[in-house]
Amino acid sequence: MRIVVLTGAGISAESGVPTFRDADGLWEGHRVEDVATPEAFELRPRMVQEFYDARRAALAGVEPNPAHRALARLEEVLGDDLFLVTQNIDDLHERGGAQRVHHMHGELLKALCRACGSRLAWQDALVDFPPCPGCGLPELRPDVVWFGEMPYGMDDIYAQLRTADLFVSIGTSGAVYPAAGFVQLAAGARVRTLELNLEPSEGSHFFTESRHGRAGDLVPVWVDEVLALVGNPG
Ligand code: BV8
Numbered sequence: 001m002r003i004v005v006l007t008g009a010g011i012s013a014e015s016g017v018p019t020f021r022d023a024d025g026l027w028e029g030h031r032v033e034d035v036a037t038p039e040a041f042e043l044r045p046r047m048v049q050e051f052y053d054a055r056r057a058a059l060a061g062v063e064p065n066p067a068h069r070a071l072a073r074l075e076e077v078l079g080d081d082l083f084l085v086t087q088n089i090d091d092l093h094e095r096g097g098a099q100r101v102h103h104m105h106g107e108l109l110k111a112l113c114r115a116c117g118s119r120l121a122w123q124d125a126l127v128d129f130p131p132c133p134g135c136g137l138p139e140l141r142p143d144v145v146w147f148g149e150m151p152y153g154m155d156d157i158y159a160q161l162r163t164a165d166l167f168v169s170i171g172t173s174g175a176v177y178p179a180a181g182f183v184q185l186a187a188g189a190r191v192r193t194l195e196l197n198l199e200p201s202e203g204s205h206f207f208t209e210s211r212h213g214r215a216g217d218l219v220p221v222w223v224d225e226v227l228a229l230v231g232n233p234g
Pocket residue numbers: 007008009010011013014019020021022025036087088089105144145146147148149150151154170171172173174175176177178179196197198199200201213214215216
């Protein structure tokens with residue numbers, strides 16, 4: 001069984017990573033366009049760097065939860081038949097044990113040099129624009145996809161969506177494109193679709209099935225069902 005899983009901020013909520021749109025969400029106090037656009041970076045580079053420096057530093061204080069770990073168990077059994085794509089820029093899928101995670105919106109723990117294009121593992125702050133280890137220029141930015149920028153790996157993602165047996169969306173509000181359009185694309189390819197989310201998302205009506213609750217409860221149960229189905233009671 002070939003499965004494509006898409007995750008959003010909701011899968012990391014129980015780990016203590018703030019979501020975007022919830023009451024005290026990331027966008028609280030920050031207008032998206034003020035911190036997550038190339039234009040904002042041109043206008044107020046230090047403010048944007050500080051926004052991502054704070055989120056990068058906060059990663060040290062959070063741990064993966066049962067939903068992250070359950071998906072790693074599923075990956076172990078399904079191997080390449082599982083395609084795990086996330087909108088999240090945290091590293092909790094990897095720390096939960098997943099080996100192959102497609103970060104379509106980039107990663108907090110990577111820096112991208114605007115001068116030489118180097119992409120580097122990065123733990124520290126970028127607010128003082130340290131020199132790029134590749135070219136020496138002070139042109140490092142967070143390696144995240146901002147609004148108006150092309151998400152990463154779209155061709156792979158579209159190819160996987162068209163040939164899957166099942167598309168599962170976990171912890172996402174379905175408010176941001178192109179990720180919010182995956183369910184319609186999958187449905188168009190006659191792929192079964194399942195939503196696991198705290199509440200109905202903006203695209204709930206497109207899903208074959210929806211289960212509402214906390215990812216930390218829903219995902220391990222769903223993974224056990226799949227593992228039983230594929231004859232490997234994990
Ligand atoms: C692009 C990285 C060209 C940075 C992010 C079509 C129509 C309208 C607009 C557009 C369109 N196409 C493009 C656009 C413009 C724009 C867009 O979508 N705007 C929106 C606001 C309308 N999209 C873009 O600009 C994209 N680029 O389009 O390029 C192109 C075109 C075609 C094909 C290719 C390219 C780039 C978008 C990426 C921007 N970067 N992140 C950063 O993190 O700072 S987006 C960021 O916001 C996240 O990555 C994520 O994608 C989104 C937040 O959404 P969620 O993750 O879903 O989080 P949210 O808080 O909203 O919801 C959480 C959900 O979890 C809720 O439903 C809640 O109920 C649930 N939940 C909470 N707790 C739990 C839970 N569920 C389970 N358990 C729990 N415990």
